[in-house]
Amino acid sequence: MTFIAGMLMVMLGGGIGAILRYASQEAGKRWTNLPGWTSIFAVNIVGSFAIAFSFGWLQALKMIDDQNLHLSVIQHYQADLSNTMGLNLIVVGLCGGFTTFSTFSLDNILLLYTRPWQMAFNVIMSVVCATLAAWGGLCLGGTFT
Incomplete structure (x- = not known):
């Protein structure tokens, strides 16, 4: 293809x-x-x-x-x-x-x-980092009003 x-x-x-x-x-x-x-x-x-x-x-x-x-x-x-x-x-x-x-x-x-250790790292860090990034984006986005 x-x-x-x-x-x-x-x-x-x-x-x-x-x-x-x-x-x-x-x-x-x-x-x-x-x-x-x-x-x-x-x-x-x-x-x-x-x-x-x-x-x-x-x-x-x-x-x-x-x-x-x-x-x-x-x-x-x-x-x-x-x-x-x-x-x-x-x-x-x-x-x-x-x-x-x-x-x-x-x-x-x-x-x-x-690679179970990489899986654990991926799950924990993805949830924590994505949540923090969303919070940061919301805070930063709110400053542009």
């Missing part, structure tokens, strides 16, 4: 995934009395299952190299180990567009099997 074809698959899947995320959030607002964050929580759980299922399915079909499980989904794409339509459309595009948290979750599962 060429780079352009791969990008088109990611774009198509990502567009569908983003629409599904938006629809899930709107459905949560419209049909439940739950706080807004619960829709994102549900999307993250469903997306994490979907990306791992899709990755496992593609691996079972021999579309992903078993010798390189320690690589993240994006690294698989960049290393051209599995530059396939299925990986680009479903894993990177659809699931990534639905929730980037699913990619984070899959990367951590792959690290758990091969």
